[in-house]
Each structure stands twice: as C-alpha cells, then as structure tokens.
Amino acid sequence: MKGKGNRKTSLWIGSIIILLIITTPYLLYIHQNIPRKIENIETFLGVIKGGYYKSVQTYIYMFFAKFVPLLLLIIWFVTNKHWWVHALIIPMSVYLFQLISVINDSENYVDEVDFIYTVPITAIIFVILYFIRSKLAIYIGAVDLKREMDENMKSPKKIG
DSSP states (O other): OHHHHHHHHHHHHHHHHHHHHHHGGGGGGGGGGSOTTOSEEEETTEEEEOGGGSSHHHHHHHHHHHHHHHHHHHHHHHHOOSGGGGGGHHHHHHHHHHHHHHHSTTOSSTTOOOHHHHHHHHHHHHHHHHHHHHHHHHHHHHHHHHHHHHHHHHSOOOOO
C-alpha cells in the first residue's frame, strides 16, 4: 500500500509539471487580448497599470516575455537530476533581474538593473528553489530507482 501512494503522488506531481510546461508558452499571447490604448486595466488581482510602458498591453507583453522563460528554467532546475543543473542559475538570475526591472516601472532602461539591489531577492528565491528541488529530488530518484529495479528484474545478471 505504501508504494502505491508514493506512485500516485509522483504521478500527480509529474502531471502538474507537464501541464505547466505545456500551458506556459501560451502566456506569451495574453497581451493580444488587451486593447492597445488602455493605460489601466481592472483584474481580479487588482489594477494593472502600464506605467513606464504607457499601455497595459506593452507592459503585459514585457512581463510575460521575461516571466515565461524564467518559469520554464525554474521547472527545469527543480526537476533536473544532473550535476550541471547549477549552471541554470545564471540564466535564471538574468531573467529574474529583467523581470524585477519590468515590474519596477520607475527604471528608464528595462534590461539594466543594478546587481546589488537584486541580490537579496535572488538569494531568497534560490534558497526556496533549492528547498523545493531537494523535496522533488526524492520523487525523481524513486522513479529512477524503480525503473532500474524493473529492468534488473526483467533481465537478471548471472554472477560468476
């Protein structure tokens, strides 16, 4: 019974991750549903203002142009089991800095954010990501171990 529950949990986590990966690129097209000349838009999350970008459509486009690659890199980082996964931190931090710059509409140059201002935020986010990754690594390792055990049971190796 215990193994069946872990497999069910692993299946749910995997299904959610796949659903996120499949639907995330569609976020890049949300801005097309917003009229071009609107400066503010009321949503269930509150009022979204165009700010520096003047129109909400441009702001939403810029936001998701930075958010979507960041989200996909985070999913890749959290679910990856290889030693080189830490190299993903570099592009993740670049997209995070750019996303913070887009959100902070007082910046005049979108892709230029002082590194020192974003270090504390980035450090907190990466600690959270490492925590999530360590929790998911158990499930990823269990699936790999089960696959290896199934292969060994199908074709046992002879000793001697």
